[in-house]
Amino acid sequence: MDGSESAVIYSGWAWAAVAYALLSLRLVQQEYLKKPVNRIAMAMLAAALLSVAWSGFSFLALTVNAAWWLGAQSADILRYLAWGVFVFLFFNRNTGDISSPWYRWWPGLAVLAVLGAPPLVVGMHALAGPAGHVFVMVLLAVAGLVLVEQLFRNLPEDALWSAKPVCLGLAGTFLFDLYLFSQGLLLQGLDPDALKVRPFVHALMVPLLLLATTRHRNWIAKIRVSRKVIFHSATLVLVGLYLLFMAGVGYYVRYFGGEWGGALQLGLVFVAAVLAIAFVLSGSLRAKLRVFLGKHFFRYRFDYREEWLKFTATLSSQDQPQEAGRSVIRGLADMLESPAGALWLRRPEDDQYRQVARWNLAPATQTVDRHAELLEFMRATGWVINLEELRAEPVRYNDLRLPEWLAEYPQAWLLVPLWQGKDLLGFVLLASPRTRVDVNWEVIDLLKTAGHQAASILAQMQATEALLESRKFEAFNRMSAFVVHDLKNIVAQLSLMVKNAKRLQNNPEFQADMLMTVENSLERMRQLMQQLRQGAASGAASAGVDLGRIAERLAAEALGRGRTVQLEASSQVFTRGQADRLERIIGHLLHNAFDATDADGRVWVKVDRFGSHARIEVGDEGQGMTEEFVQTRLFKPFQTTKEAGMGIGTYESFQYVQELGGKISVDSKVGRGTVVSLLLPLIEISRDSDLHL
Structure with a gap:
């Protein structure tokens, strides 16, 4: 390594130390570090100071004595823990001052962490060599990304403006370190070029953290962890664990592969990346994960509050009334990972149910009579009909026969009734889901309740359409009444003129007046014709x-x-x-x-x-x-x-x-x-x- 290259490396660590020192000074100046002290601000200050120590120790290790690497690695682990605490505290609703009883444990835990970090680093090196530290850093980077993801996904809309810089700054730091240390775990050695760039990357992320502190004083918002948060966390954690597993396999491939170890490793990394992308993009795999979590990690399969908010948002997402039917299908289908569906409705004056909306299904070729056996069974029982169960065990459905029109949909799975009071307004056909879903009492109750709300929306849509139609007829009838009234007046004038014509037909003044009256009547009738064509009183x-x-x-x-x-x-x-x-x-x-x-x-x-x-x-x-x-x-x-x-x-x-x-x-x-x-x-x-x- 020549002198110019060394100077660049030294300057990188120096810039990182200066950047984090400026962040620390900015936090000290902030009002929310004055009493009562905010725990989140204290955690951020601790992370910034530990980052200064990490940069400084690394600089000393390069310029003075390599023994300083023990302090640098210890500070690296501690600052990651501090950043994790900083993000994690956002999920604690009591983000007020330090008077909380839980805070009394903080000084002891902090001292224990500082004193325990160096022995931990020494022990890892003794047991596993440099790979031990690399493995710990990969775990910390994955954990940091998980926390930042949840923070960003659960911030209220009004807090995003202030929080985005922090999320971007921390995510950039964690992503770079995840790349650096995961590659080191795979290849049994850290990339020298990435190591040289690391202090510059960390220093470049600091301005984003500074930006958040200047945008708004109270950007910290209270956040409640939702079911959606757990699902996204599980996705990221599984991807992280998967990469760690592949790194371990890569180590053994390299160890036993001899001269072919490097080539096999590259192939393994490529396969791992493809499979990870497939998992993220695959709706089927994500659906299986959601079902697995619902069965094993929650008392109930559905977070009803979340499902209801999502269903309501779907119903209200369309601006056009004619799109309401498609929204109902999408809302019900998304609850059960169904990829397609169709909606049949009956108008009040009709005895036939007609397909009025569909999503990823072919159009129906015939209508369904309201007295059809299937619909009569649905009215009598109020059931959500599981067509797969009906085909397998018809006895449970009183040997109900499937209608011929259902044969057009081999993927038909569930029939969900839409009840408006005691009237069967319509029904929704859902296609088989992406992954196997157990249709138990919880699914049926959710679909029934959602069906009632959907029926109310659709009934309101029908009533609105009928009202608009009625108003159009009312406007036309009103306009017709005005036209008839004007025609009556014109007829009265012409009748009077004809009545006087026999007596005054040879009078020149009467003839002139008669001509003017006829011209006026003709012009008024032209205006009436224009009024009827345009539907307006006058153009x-x-x-x-x-x-x-x-x-x-x-x-x-x-x-x-x-x-x-x-x-x-x-x-x-x-x-x-x-x-x-x-x-x-x-x-x-x-x-x-x-x-x-x-x-x-x-x-x-x-x-x-x-x-x-x-x-x-x-x-x-x-x-x-x-x-x-x-x-x-x-x-x-x-x-x-x-x-x-x-x-x-x-x-x-x-x-x-x-x-x-x-x-x-x-x-x-x-x-x-x-x-x-x-x-x-x-x-x-x-x-x-x-x-x-």
């Missing part, structure tokens, strides 16, 4: 409307029909809206006034400004209305005092005035007449382009 855009001009036009039309309107219209009274609809509303009020009065009765229209509003007043001295009718029935659809009326016009007027931000008021006395006042937002017209005549 016209809002613009400035001259209310005085509308009143004058309506008064002239009334005069042409032989009725006189007393008009009092101020100039420059504008509002924003659709001119044709406003004209129809005011015309409707005038028409009602004419209907309520005799042929020579007084009817008037007044247009003026009223503060920040435009006011339109339509009055008559006709029959009038009762106070009860005005307050409770006037503005409701299909309510009218006229024998041939429909009760639509006033309702439409009220709705549109409210859309424009206006108000409508009625003052009526029986036998004295009615005054209807419209208040609409007043606008100022500054140019002709804003005006809609």
Whole structure:
């Protein structure tokens, strides 16, 4: 090793010592190291100080005396233990100050660990040589990765931002050491190049730890270990133990393999890596592991809280109602590692169950009658039907015969009923699972309960669809009523014109008025056709409307029909809206006034400004209305005092005035007449382009 290479190695250990020293100083400055002292912060400080000692001893061993390697290896083990305690404390809910009774044991344990580490290292070297220390470091690296994995997977969402740097920093450190020492265990010797890089890798991880201390003061969150945590821990532990086992086998292969030992070792490492990746990627192997853990490590097979949260999340994961059926299948299938399924539902008005959703299964070719033998048995018993058990022991199912449509699904396994109250809303067919699952009482109860919740979701979906359909029909019927009402008014105008044509057909003024009436009627019918096509009240855009001009036009039309309107219209009274609809509303009020009065009765229209509003007043001295009718029935659809009326016009007027931000008021006395006042937002017209005549 030349001088430049030695300098690089020395600088690596020096940089590592400086980096961990800076981390220690930062932790000392933190507020949470002041009283009351936080145990997690103390563990992190201890790990940082031990890392400083490890780096320093390693530097001294290279530059002063090799005897310092005993201290370096002892500090290496101790700092790993300290980092493990640091991470492990996150899983203790009582992460408060050091007043906990359990803390009283800490000083003694720490002193015992410090005093016991050097003899432990010496003993390992005496018994197993350098391989003993390497083996211990592999175990510590695997344990560290397990703890970091669980910490990261179980942090609440709001703590991830602060905790990610710590998890990345520690995971990077443990992963590098796992690679270094596992290779040493396999090849019976540490990689010299990896050893040179090790202090630099550890020093580069320190900024991530520093970043966490600066992001937020209280990033430590309370974490409760869940069943999911145990499963992921088991996966990582088994992979770690598997690699250790392969390392041991590799040692014996090298020992007995002679000159071929190296080649066999490389092949063994490759096979080990492939099998490890296959285990991680294989859903079947992971499913078998989950079943094994459920049978041997838990009182109950399922963590019901976790299963329920997962099932609920699956049901609510789809934004579109039509995807709800697929979510139900996925939710039930995931509980039992089933890879496929299908859903049959019956609509309230139908006697057939139809396949409405499927997942990894072929579509069904026929429907299922609600009185089919299989469904009648399901209604009578309420059972989850195990089709494999039914084929093997039909006596348990009263010799129930499988329907022909099930023959389309040779992988059919379970039929799960979906009960909405006492009604069988549908059922889910699940395919055989990836690994053998014992269908016992616990599985059946879980599926029944989940089926009830799924049925509620699906029933709500059906009710929502029915409600939307009903509202569409309601909107269409309402629009049709408005159209019929407008047609009635057009027919009334044309009828009056035909009635007067025999008497005034040679009058030029009448002919001109008749032509204008026909043109207006034609235009209004065009608008009605557009309204029916588009499903909207009108496609016209809002613009400035001259209310005085509308009143004058309506008064002239009334005069042409032989009725006189007393008009009092101020100039420059504008509002924003659709001119044709406003004209129809005011015309409707005038028409009602004419209907309520005799042929020579007084009817008037007044247009003026009223503060920040435009006011339109339509009055008559006709029959009038009762106070009860005005307050409770006037503005409701299909309510009218006229024998041939429909009760639509006033309702439409009220709705549109409210859309424009206006108000409508009625003052009526029986036998004295009615005054209807419209208040609409007043606008100022500054140019002709804003005006809609």
